[in-house]
Amino acid sequence: xxxxxLSFILLTLFLSSLLVLGAAASLDQAVSELSSKLMCLxxxxxVVSDCTCGNAVGIKDSIRAKIAAGTDGKGILDYFVAxxxxxxxxxxxxxxxxxxxxxxxxxxxxxxxxxxxxxxSSWVKAGxxxxxxxxxxxxxxxxxxxxxxxxxxxxxxx
Amino acid sequence: MSEIGExxxxxxxxxxxxxxxxxxxxxxxERRELFLSARNALLVVFGLLSISLASLTYAFLTNDFSLAYxxxxxxxxxxxxxxxxxxxxxxxxxxxxxxxxxxLFTVILLYQNRRRNLDYLPYVxxxxxxxxxxxxxxxxxxxxxxxxxxxxxxxGLGLNPLLHNPGMVFHPLTLLIGYVGFTIxxxxxxxxxxxxxxxxxxxxxxxxxxxxxxxxxxLGLLLGAQWAYVELGxxxxxxxxxxxxxxxxxxxxGTAYLHSVIIQERRGMLKIWxxxxxxxxxxxxxxxxxxxxxxxxxxxxxxxxxxxxxxxxTAMTLFLVFSFTLLLSRLERLKSRNVIExxxxxxxxxxxxxxxxLGLTFAILxxxxxxxxxxxxxxxKITVSRPFFxxxxxxxxxxxxxxxxxxxxxxxxxxxxxxxxxxxxxxxxFAAVIGSLALPFLPEKNPMVITTIYISVFVLSAILIExxxxxxxxxxxxxxxNLLLAGYNLFGSNKRRYGAYVVHIGVVMIFLALxxxxxxxxxxxxxxxxxxxxxxxxSLEFRGLAxxxxxxxxxxxxxLAVFKEGRMLGSLRPAKRFYPGKExxxxxxxxxxxxxxxxxxxxxxxxxxxxxxxxxxxxxxxxWLWVGGFxxxxxxxxxxxPERYEKxxxxxx
Numbered sequence: 001x002x003x004x005x006l007s008f009i010l011l012t013l014f015l016s017s018l019l020v021l022g023a024a025a026s027l028d029q030a031v032s033e034l035s036s037k038l039m040c041l042x043x044x045x046x047v048v049s050d051c052t053c054g055n056a057v058g059i060k061d062s063i064r065a066k067i068a069a070g071t072d073g074k075g076i077l078d079y080f081v082a083x084x085x086x087x088x089x090x091x092x093x094x095x096x097x098x099x100x101x102x103x104x105x106x107x108x109x110x111x112x113x114x115x116x117x118x119x120x121s122s123w124v125k126a127g128x129x130x131x132x133x134x135x136x137x138x139x140x141x142x143x144x145x146x147x148x149x150x151x152x153x154x155x156x157x158x
Numbered sequence: 159m160s161e162i163g164e165x166x167x168x169x170x171x172x173x174x175x176x177x178x179x180x181x182x183x184x185x186x187x188e189r190r191e192l193f194l195s196a197r198n199a200l201l202v203v204f205g206l207l208s209i210s211l212a213s214l215t216y217a218f219l220t221n222d223f224s225l226a227y228x229x230x231x232x233x234x235x236x237x238x239x240x241x242x243x244x245x246x247x248x249x250x251x252x253x254x255x256x257x258x259x260x261x262l263f264t265v266i267l268l269y270q271n272r273r274r275n276l277d278y279l280p281y282v283x284x285x286x287x288x289x290x291x292x293x294x295x296x297x298x299x300x301x302x303x304x305x306x307x308x309x310x311x312x313x314g315l316g317l318n319p320l321l322h323n324p325g326m327v328f329h330p331l332t333l334l335i336g337y338v339g340f341t342i343x344x345x346x347x348x349x350x351x352x353x354x355x356x357x358x359x360x361x362x363x364x365x366x367x368x369x370x371x372x373x374x375x376x377l378g379l380l381l382g383a384q385w386a387y388v389e390l391g392x393x394x395x396x397x398x399x400x401x402x403x404x405x406x407x408x409x410x411x412g413t414a415y416l417h418s419v420i421i422q423e424r425r426g427m428l429k430i431w432x433x434x435x436x437x438x439x440x441x442x443x444x445x446x447x448x449x450x451x452x453x454x455x456x457x458x459x460x461x462x463x464x465x466x467x468x469x470x471x472t473a474m475t476l477f478l479v480f481s482f483t484l485l486l487s488r489l490e491r492l493k494s495r496n497v498i499e500x501x502x503x504x505x506x507x508x509x510x511x512x513x514x515x516l517g518l519t520f521a522i523l524x525x526x527x528x529x530x531x532x533x534x535x536x537x538x539k540i541t542v543s544r545p546f547f548x549x550x551x552x553x554x555x556x557x558x559x560x561x562x563x564x565x566x567x568x569x570x571x572x573x574x575x576x577x578x579x580x581x582x583x584x585x586x587x588f589a590a591v592i593g594s595l596a597l598p599f600l601p602e603k604n605p606m607v608i609t610t611i612y613i614s615v616f617v618l619s620a621i622l623i624e625x626x627x628x629x630x631x632x633x634x635x636x637x638x639x640n641l642l643l644a645g646y647n648l649f650g651s652n653k654r655r656y657g658a659y660v661v662h663i664g665v666v667m668i669f670l671a672l673x674x675x676x677x678x679x680x681x682x683x684x685x686x687x688x689x690x691x692x693x694x695x696x697s698l699e700f701r702g703l704a705x706x707x708x709x710x711x712x713x714x715x716x717x718l719a720v721f722k723e724g725r726m727l728g729s730l731r732p733a734k735r736f737y738p739g740k741e742x743x744x745x746x747x748x749x750x751x752x753x754x755x756x757x758x759x760x761x762x763x764x765x766x767x768x769x770x771x772x773x774x775x776x777x778x779x780x781x782w783l784w785v786g787g788f789x790x791x792x793x794x795x796x797x798x799x800p801e802r803y804e805k806x807x808x809x810x811x
Binding site: 029032033036037039044045046047050052053057067073074079080085086087089091092097098100101102103105108109112113115116119120121123126127 | 192379391392393394397398496497498499500501506509510513516517518525530532535536538539540541543544545546549550554606624680681682742745751760762763773782810
């Protein structure tokens with residue numbers, strides 16, 4: 001066998017093995033991704049991808065079998081919801097009432113930031129409208145800790 | 159011996175009630191001797207509860223299984239070390255420990271204030287006595303650790319196997335110290351509302367208590383994460399479990415409070431806000447205690463079940479109604495002159511920081527209780543777990559990290575454009591250059607990860623430049639100090655500021671460890687003896703299984719030889735343990751930890767002694783999570799040291 005033929009065969013074998021490995025890796029990845037969206041039902045409160053109990057292993061095997069049978073990700077998740085109910089999903093579906101789970105935290109944070117923006121603007125305006133603070137008042141509002149510190153420093157440098 | 163503990167627990171309830179009556183009477187009649195009597199009564203309560211705690215510990219050490227609590231949480235074969243920790247392994251023991259800690263802190267507080275805040279103390283003693291009465295009533299009437307069973311069993315059920323870990327000895331301890339510690343600032347806050355003396359005396363008096371409690375709560379969370387990492391065997395450390403969330407929420411609120419009180423101290427603003435924050439923080443510590451030990455929510459951290467739920471909820475509701483009514487009644491006095499000079503000021507950045515902390519707390523609370531809301535509205539059980547919390551908390555967490563860098567760079571009152579350019583220029587340059595240099599090394603270009611890296615470099619360089627500039631002034635100025643002396647004097651001159659910088663560096667390290675989580679690689683394999691598997695840069699050869707009988711359990715342990723680039727690095731021995739009377743074995747992982755990554759090995763199962771299944775995980779940067787914890791500890795110690803001017807102030811009195 002010529003050297004070029006041998007190289008060609010070896011290269012083909014190498015690329016095929018890469019493809020097989022790639023397929024295996026992507027299958028593992030797909031199983032891992034889907035199992036991270038499902039809760040283990042052994043009482044551990046973890047997602048299936050994290051748990052190593054028999055129940056989690058069973059679910060992972062089932063996912064693997066369904067992928068091999070050509071079922072897509074959504075179909076697989078739907079199957080588990082139909083079998084065990086919505087509680088098997090690790091996060092609420094982004095539809096109907098469950099949308100509230102997703103929207104409310106961000107809406108609350110944005111509302112909080114908007115309120116603080118309004119409040120800060122009004123405080124800045126109040127500052128601008130105020131005439132220069134009389135000396136006496138300024139001294140009264142100065143941080144008392146700072147005064148103690150100043151007094152201490154002055155004593156030490158006396 | 160346990161009879162003594164039971165009796166002292168009951169007498170403690172009576173004496174605490176006496177302390178409440180006397181302290182309230184001293185407030186009404188303004189007679190100091192009544193207060194002294196109340197104060198002494200609380201000291202006696204501490205002594206009595208110490209006897210109760212000692213007698214419960216003695217019951218564990220002597221295997222007194224006539225006590226139901228001991229029988230449920232210990233066994234003859236339990237190691238001595240864990241017999242001590244078993245005292246707080248269940249609900250009633252934890253509650254006894256909770257109230258004992260409170261009385262211990264009260265003793266320290268009374269000693270610290272023996273010549274100060276004398277007008278405040280009768281009120282403070284009343285509030286603390288009331289809280290003691292609540293917990294002592296629970297202990298005496300509902301869930302006593304001294305409850306007996308009709309006949310003493312020959313052996314106990316044993317400690318929950320998951321608690322057989324040194325982390326689980328210190329984790330509840332530190333968490334409880336954090337929870338209980340917040341009672342002190344809360345009590346002073348309530349007293350300031352009752353008395354109407356709403357200046358910042360209560361904040362200054364309890365500043366160190368707040369930092370102490372905040373630190374221990376944070377340490378408790380980190381130790382809990384460490385326990386989960388080595389004991390639960392799933393390769394992670396934070397699962398957003400309801401009990402974890404219950405501990406995180408008061409810590410977040412406490413962090414917001416620690417920042418916002420600075421504005422009250424410097425500018426006399428945010429009085430209502432600070433009171434609101436400390437009330438909420440305390441409420442969440444009670445909620446945390448209740449959630450951890452009541453068993454109402456299924457959790458990996460909940461080791462007891464009880465009927466305390468309705469009582470705690472009623473008490474919480476009453477407490478919140480009382481606190482908020484009090485707050486509303488003082489609104490007129492609490493109104494402060496809210497004036498700031500510019501939107502671009504440190505005051506503004508602190509306020510935004512507060513809103514984000516509160517927003518994050520709300521998001522976590524919302525996720526934790528949403529299953530209950532959903533079931534009530536739709537009648538369908540759903541789960542809200544890690545993917546939800548990761549998604550919701552990541553953007554808020556990153557915004558908070560960014561503020562960690564921005565806040566020290568913005569001046570108080572008003573930041574000018576020049577000041578802005580000067581302070582931000584180099585941190586931004588460092589972030590752009592170092593962040594971009596790091597990109598090619600990332601296995602995946604995840605936007606959240608890239609953002610975290612840029613922000614982390616920005617924050618680190620902002621802090622280091624600030625400290626560097628101050629050091630340079632000391633080293634090159636009139637004094638010409640050497641680096642060590644300059645560092646010592648600099649940190650000594652403003653411990654609060656520079657200690658906080660150190661804490662922030664620890665926080666950045668923790669964020670970088672979180673980044674590593676995105677590049678976690680895992681693999682599940684089945685190996686015959688002599689076979690190897692590859693994961694990341696490692697090759698692991700399975701060299702066999704061994705059955706190892708131990709005093710309190712039996713273990714099946716795998717021997718794995720670890721190779722990297724053909725060189726043997728050592729052996730890892732993951733195992734499963736079988737405890738008598740427990741159906742499920744526990745997973746004992748074995749980890750090879752380096753600053754770059756952890757190699758985490760789990761023995762999942764086996765067939766005969768020659769074939770076993772494993773899960774291997776390469777966890778990048780986890781090491782920095784624990785280092786970050788140490789750095790935060792160091793920073794907190796700096797912050798807690800008294801300032802020179804405080805010592806001077808003490809001398810003026």
